[in-house]
Amino acid sequence: MARSLHERALRCLALREHSRLELARKLDGLGSQDEVNAELDRLVELGLLSDARFADAYIRAKAGRFGASRLRGELVRRGVAQDLIASALDGNDADSEFDRAREIHHRKFATPPADAREWARQARFLQGRGFSTEIIRRVLREHPGDEPA
Template sequence: MAMTLHERALRCLAQREHSRAELARKLGTLGSPEEVGAELDRLIDLGLLSDARFADAYVRAKASRFGAARLKLELARRGVPAELIGEAIEENTTDTELERARDIHRRKFATPPTDAREWARQARFLQGRGFSTEIIRRVLKEHPGDEPA
């Protein structure tokens, strides 16, 4: 028995929050763009679909592992408007960006970098997690003698 557009939407939302763009992509094969759009509008009116709620949940789940730049990129890729991204990051990150970077670095690396090559490796890791160059330098300079030669 074929699942209706509404049933599929509710099933997706029962598993986790979705952004409007994500859900539109998942439902795209079950109806015309107009039908999908109408269903998404209905879900928003019912309070079942919210980009703001999705952004908050995403940031809460990922902030302990990623920097602000990575969080912004991932939310933008999922179709969340920029103003909601900024609010979600601001409201759902209790630690500062530097504190989060320190924590992530501490969990990944048992020892501070001992030479320029290791310093670069650890810096690349933090960069990939979405931390700024300034934050990376501060985290890695907290151990004397760690700066690259």
């Protein structure tokens, strides 16, 4: 049982980085809880499993589509510690966040908002992608006179 547990863990890690919690979920049922935890500890000791490395890889992969708030929420859901999330998001400064939001907005919407209703729709889209209210206002303010009354 331990061999198949180890092999399954290595196959998962060969495909992509995983957080400890994600990998534990994938290994659930292949052994007892103690065996799974022992295997995860072994992988951490060998440097094959790292929540910090997972957080960095996840942010690099998803930052082009999502804002810091959404990235933070997804990492929390995947069991990454707050300090590791903060460290991984450190390189994500406000200017790059603004640039990403602007790029995502321009890809989705060909024209600036024509009225308050459209402005609200575009703002909701960016909010759903995890961008802050301040960033959303800055992106939509690029078109003077488009703010809702």
